[in-house]
Amino acid sequence: MKWHVLRPLWLAIGLLVVILIARQFLVPDDFGVHGESFTYNFHRLGNVQEWKDFPVKHLGRESCVECHEEKVAMLDASPHAAIECENCHGPAVGHPDDVELLPIERAREHCLRCHQSLEYPNNARSELPNIRNSTHKRRRECVVCHVPHDPREKPAREKRG
């Protein structure tokens, strides 16, 4: 037997060793099967915590009420009670420290998300108070006549614009 015939094999083994050594350095220590199934639980464990640490942006009305007690109380008592403050004001993260003022969504299109009549039979949308965008006070913002925090109220006169 001529042993030179094995040389390509040594090459292959060398390559394998290089990969195995590289693995030791390049694969994070917490990579493995975390759970019972190799199919579904093979991953880097630290990533779970990374996702848990993802920053929360919408803080909920419990956060709003700390300063805007009156507004939240008004909303809570209104037919709009189910609507989150942040639906119209955007995520509260960083407010008021970094973001002094939150945006206020005043566009007609925002109100129309629920209140545009689509005339769909047997659909929850049709049961809400609704208008036809094309015929109802076309050029005016809704907030001129309706108070979003309590749509039963009319806005104070001086605020009309």
Added chain:
Amino acid sequence: MSCSRRDFLKQACGGTLASILPVSAFTFLTNEEARAAVANANVRWGFLVDTRKCVGCGLCVKACKKENEIPYDAPITRTWVERYVITKDGKAHIDSPNGGRDGFIENVINGEEIDPENIAKAFFVPKLCNQCDNPPCVQVCPVGATYQTDDGVVLVDREWCIGCGYCIMACPYGVRFFHPVHKVADKCNFCYHRITKGMNPACVDACAFDARRIANLRDPDDPVTKIITTERVAVLKDEYGTKPHVFYIGLDENVR
């Protein structure tokens, strides 16, 4: 996560072995077997969508995009709302412009104006990741960059994903996409950063109609779990054997 040193070593060694020996690829544990062996098994997240309550306002989509840092104007989204309008001739008109981010304020579908007189039924169907028990997207990931956590949520490791797109192809529900900034696969994770802190997912909070609700299916006292276990609920595309965990009330045969 409580995990003893010994367990950790065991898992680490198991992982190393598993990744060297292809043999482990051929052990197909059923999920019940797998679950039974997992210690921290008192949480399994599920989701309930009541399509009868959805009015198609799209505020869930808006909140999701802002909460999860998905570029607002990019045409991809972790959750979306579909509109189905079935006309009296039996034809289904379906759309989801911008994923329903801006709501549905016109009676026009795919450029076609639909006369309300002709509508037999119409409804909205919110969609999100089904956090399947047998997620095909996880099965096909070549590097272990996407996985199922012990509470049933499927996550994507943004540091390890190579961006091959195989998971996107493997998902029958089309919930995955490439994140335009991070350039890795991305998907809904039930707002994992919120639910693990006891908060609701952003879309659930944003919904004023209770059409979207989160549930811990392991907690028999969870009110949403009670609905799922006692009422008639359905899942999407069960023929794929993925065992989805987003349950629907009021699903229609036309829903895709």
Added chain:
Amino acid sequence: MTSEAVVHGVEWTIKELFVYPNEFIYWSIQIVMYPYMTGLVAGAFVLSSLYHVFGQKDLKEIAQFSLVFSLALLPAAGLPLLLHLQQPTRAMEPLLTPHFTSAISAFGIVFTAYGLIVVSEIWFVYRRYFVDQVNELKGKEGFGNMLRLNIYRVLTMGSFDISEEALAVDHKAAKILAGVGIPVACFLHGYAGFIFGSVKANALWMSPLMPVIFIMSAVVSGIALCMLTYIVIMEWKAFRKRRTEGATAAVEIKGAEIDIISKATTYLLGFLIAAISLEILDLIFRGYTAMKSWDILRSVMYGKDFVNIFVLQYTLGNLVPFVLLLLPGRTLKRTVVALLLVLFGVFMMRWNVVIGGQAFSLSFSGYMHYHVPIIPHSLETFKEGLFGALTVFATPFVLFWIINKYVPSLERGEEAKY
């Protein structure tokens, strides 16, 4: 939106009717190139093995060439994947943390193993040549000679024994490797088919026949490309010989060439019949069982993609070359036309699988149209556009030109004793 925030797929996807918001043609032309190039690799190797293993002596000339050519093709099979990855710097991860339940995870391993087999086989076939070169170049002056000498020294891997006995061992080893290489080549390509065939979400792809179809068409395309390149190179040689040594030498080259081409054509036709039969079977089965997805599949196959599938792939790419090769009185010119059409047909088959599989929405209620980016205006539209694909296609020819300088695979007569 900044240019950074462009969603992958938006630039070449046009949606029609209802398509889920996140659906785009994510797997574009590079994923067409990937099985195409892999197929060429596998096919080239199988052709060379027909001589090395099964002793088809009349294939000897082309076998030597296709072995070296399959090495040149190999990097071009991995290149499209690299160009397609969104995170190309992490391309080594499938080797670091392979998740074996994924068809793609095996790519790195099978690909490397296959590469080693090809390199080893070439080494055994050419070892004597390397040693001869070292002996010949020893003591010669000049930088070029020194460089060549050292390259050949490395290529011998320190084994200078060229006794009869050692060469016999080489020959045996090459034969064994060629034998082992056939299943590995088929596996390399069969699992490229498995990557698609196992995607249960995709109604067009999901089929257990997919890997087999891929292997058959791979061999077809590999043989066709080897024959074509061989003819072109040999014609060039004959042309040069005619100018230097006169018409007789050229005729001699031509005669040998036509024998080889006739033999290879027989194999080509055999594999072509197998490939077409399987594809037709798949089609008939889908139509007959008419599962939920059949409505949309039918509208894609018989409607939107009719020209691509039935005109370009089956008629122009399969039927026409089949007739051209079978009709009596075959000339070299006609063979070249037929081979070009076969190569085109297999490319269209890959196209119709990869792009066709994404031509309809997972909702079964809408369509997506793919518009190949022609003029690149960004790295992405280059990589996943026409020029990216052409780069991939040109790579093996450039590599072969370089490799062939050190491992001559086209010598004949006295020089071809290795």
